[in-house]
Amino acid sequence: MNWNQELLNSAIWVAKAYAITLVVFVAVMALLARATVWGRQFWSLTGAYFSPRRSWRPLGGVALMLLFVLFTVRMNVVFSYWYNEFYSALQALDQKGFWFGMQLFGILATIHVVRAVLSSYIRGAFTIHWRQWLNDRTVGEWLQGQSYYLGRFAEPAVDNPDQRIQQDVTTLVTTTLALSMGLVGAVVSMYEFTGILWNLSAPMTVAGTEIPRAMVFLVYLYVIGASVFAFWIGRPLIGLNFMNEKLTANYRYLLVRLREYGESIALYRGEAVERRGLLASFAAVIGNAWDTLWRTLKFDGYNLTISQIAVVFPFIIQAPRLFAGTIKLGDVMQTSQAFGQVEEALSFFRTSYDSFAGYRAVLERLSGFEQNVRASSRLALPALAEQAQGLTIEHLTVRRPDGQVLTADLSLALPAGSALLIRGPSGSGKTTLLRTLAGLWPFSDGQAARPQGSACLFLSQRPYLPIGTLSAALAYPAEAASLDPARAAQILEQVQLGHLARQLDLAQDWSQVLSPGEQQRLAFGRVLANRPAIVFLDEATSATDTGLEHGLYRLLRSGLPQTVLVSVGHRETLAAFHDQALTLARDGSWQLGAP
Numbered sequence: 102m103n104w105n106q107e108l109l110n111s112a113i114w115v116a117k118a119y120a121i122t123l124v125v126f127v128a129v130m131a132l133l134a135r136a137t138v139w140g141r142q143f144w145s146l147t148g149a150y151f152s153p154r155r156s157w158r159p160l161g162g163v164a165l166m167l168l169f170v171l172f173t174v175r176m177n178v179v180f181s182y183w184y185n186e187f188y189s190a191l192q193a194l195d196q197k198g199f200w201f202g203m204q205l206f207g208i209l210a211t212i213h214v215v216r217a218v219l220s221s222y223i224r225g226a227f228t229i230h231w232r233q234w235l236n237d238r239t240v241g242e243w244l245q246g247q248s249y250y251l252g253r254f255a256e257p258a259v260d261n262p263d264q265r266i267q268q269d270v271t272t273l274v275t276t277t278l279a280l281s282m283g284l285v286g287a288v289v290s291m292y293e294f295t296g297i298l299w300n301l302s303a304p305m306t307v308a309g310t311e312i313p314r315a316m317v318f319l320v321y322l323y324v325i326g327a328s329v330f331a332f333w334i335g336r337p338l339i340g341l342n343f344m345n346e347k348l349t350a351n352y353r354y355l356l357v358r359l360r361e362y363g364e365s366i367a368l369y370r371g372e373a374v375e376r377r378g379l380l381a382s383f384a385a386v387i388g389n390a391w392d393t394l395w396r397t398l399k400f401d402g403y404n405l406t407i408s409q410i411a412v413v414f415p416f417i418i419q420a421p422r423l424f425a426g427t428i429k430l431g432d433v434m435q436t437s438q439a440f441g442q443v444e445e446a447l448s449f450f451r452t453s454y455d456s457f458a459g460y461r462a463v464l465e466r467l468s469g470f471e472q473n474v475r476a477s478s479r480l481a482l483p484a485l486a487e488q489a490q491g492l493t494i495e496h497l498t499v500r501r502p503d504g505q506v507l508t509a510d511l512s513l514a515l516p517a518g519s520a521l522l523i524r525g526p527s528g529s530g531k532t533t534l535l536r537t538l539a540g541l542w543p544f545s546d547g548q549a550a551r552p553q554g555s556a557c558l559f560l561s562q563r564p565y566l567p568i569g570t571l572s573a574a575l576a577y578p579a580e581a582a583s584l585d586p587a588r589a590a591q592i593l594e595q596v597q598l599g600h601l602a603r604q605l606d607l608a609q610d611w612s613q614v615l616s617p618g619e620q621q622r623l624a625f626g627r628v629l630a631n632r633p634a635i636v637f638l639d640e641a642t643s644a645t646d647t648g649l650e651h652g653l654y655r656l657l658r659s660g661l662p663q664t665v666l667v668s669v670g671h672r673e674t675l676a677a678f679h680d681q682a683l684t685l686a687r688d689g690s691w692q693l694g695a696p
């Protein structure tokens with residue numbers, strides 16, 4: 102090798118290989134995106150990220166990474182020649198050659214280190230940007246159209262959406278890069294080192310027939326044969342990987358629930374039941390882990406055997422020629438290196454089978470999630486028109502998911518400032534009627550009109566308190582900054598939570614700190630802070646005593662005289678704060694009258 106010319110030669114090689122790689126890469130990606138199920142899933146999930154109309158940077162990033170892949174292959178080729186000359190110098194006891202080799206190695210190693218660091222940076226930065234985009238999109242879609250809630254009614258059903266967002270998005274990005282760039286590297290490397298091997302190999306006589314360039318054919322035959330068998334052994338890993346993700350997520354969810362409902366479980370002394378549930382869930386994880394272990398042992402054991410045989414293979418073939426003096430030690434070493442590179446490149450398909458199996462499982466899960474989000478946005482929800490004040494309901498029929506009618510053909514109109522009490526036996530559909538009016542119940546038809554957005558507020562029996570400051574919990578769903586601290590303190594005073602006024606800026610999980618009655622009072626404070634035009638209260642005072650309930654309702658009536666109140670409740674004492682009562686019966690009939 103002419104080392105003086107090598108920089109120029111390498112630059113020309115990289116330029117040529119780059120042009121070919123770009124064309125082939127784009128063509129293969131386009132083909133995969135059309136012809137394979139997983140390619141289509143990938144494209145549907147993240148194709149938009151690569152649209153040049155959005156930004157040229159992702160495509161630029163891919164182009165740069167491909168350039169570095171080729172740069173890496175070229176470095177390996179140059180190193181293989183360096184080894185050849187270096188070992189030949191050693192064999193010839195050539196001191197000058199040895200020291201020249203050392204200097205050359207210093208230059209090559211420096212370039213190699215700079216290339217490796219730059220390449221890691223480019224790959225890492227690309228991963229972060231892509232992950233950020235995919236996460237923003239997935240979270241955005243999940244929140245938009247309230248899929249995070251409505252998803253439970255849509256098909257296909259998805260388990261553990263949190264895991265899909267948090268884990269699968271990252272895996273999708275990293276594995277796509279590892280597999281695609283690995284594939285390009287493997288193919289180019291295979292091509293280059295096959296050429297080197299071709300020049301180093303001699304004919305061989307097998308069973309009386311002379312095979313020219315035998316080593317090249319043998320390495321291909323060997324690895325392709327090995328790969329076919331490896332696919333066969335590794336196939337069950339796809340299903341096992343899929344199950345592993347699902348089962349571990351289920352187990353984690355049970356642990357989270359234990360923490361979340363810690364108090365209730367502790368009061369019930371439900372440890373034994375919880376333990377049984379946890380152990381059963383974990384046993385499923387472990388069962389799958391054993392299956393995976395046995396399968397992986399077979400798969401890895403096989404792969405390792407194949408690679409170990411490949412270590413000695415080139416030496417055995419070239420040794421007779423070395424001893425006969427037809428080739429030098431450097432040639433043997435380069436043969437071994439080139440053989441190793443071809444074997445590694447070909448084996449990419451075999452060893453990546455495991456990653457590819459996991460990759461398909463991730464694509465399967467993320468596209469199931471995407472389909473669920475899309476299906477939930479297509480659910481037939483009741484038509485909710487906007488009107489600035491009051492509530493109008495026309496021919497509204499609410500059903501259970503199994504089709505049983507809960508409320509049949511309901512029509513009513515509430516002007517601004519009026520108050521309706523909804524009552525009826527348990528299970529008659531009171532909460533479901535409120536869900537329907539919130540636009541969250543897909544098993545209904547008819548029309549309703551009410552104030553929308555922040556002008557409408559729903560209070561449930563167990564108010565949701567976000568993790569953060571008390572003032573954020575009070576202002577919710579508005580931003581904490583929108584609530585003046587003096588006003589916040591005044592509201593707390595009004596809802597009998599004056600003792601918490603000094604903790605307004607204290608951030609913690611308030612749902613674990615406040616009693617259910619205090620949480621309900623805080624939710625009433627929310628109504629005062631947000632001043633909605635209509636408020637739906639679903640047993641929102643169930644944890645307070647009747648005196649407090651009286652005070653809270655009076656506060657709403659006097660503080661927000663124009664606000665429409667729609668309450669669900671069982672207590673007789675509630676009647677005094679409402680002008681009308683809607684009584685639901687179990688058979689779907691209803692009655693509107695005096696409270």
Ligand SMILES: Nc1ncnc2c1ncn2[C@@H]1O[C@H](COP(=O)(O)OP(=O)(O)OP(=O)(O)O)[C@@H](O)[C@H]1O
Nearest residue numbers: 501502503507525526527528529530531532533534
């Ligand atoms: N997500 C759901 N899937 C299936 N059935 C449901 C669902 N939500 C509610 N139901 C059923 O709809 C019926 C009405 O439930 P709903 O919670 O509206 O009753 P309710 O009148 O508010 O009862 P309570 O007074 O006990 O709170 C019940 O039979 C309930 O089991």
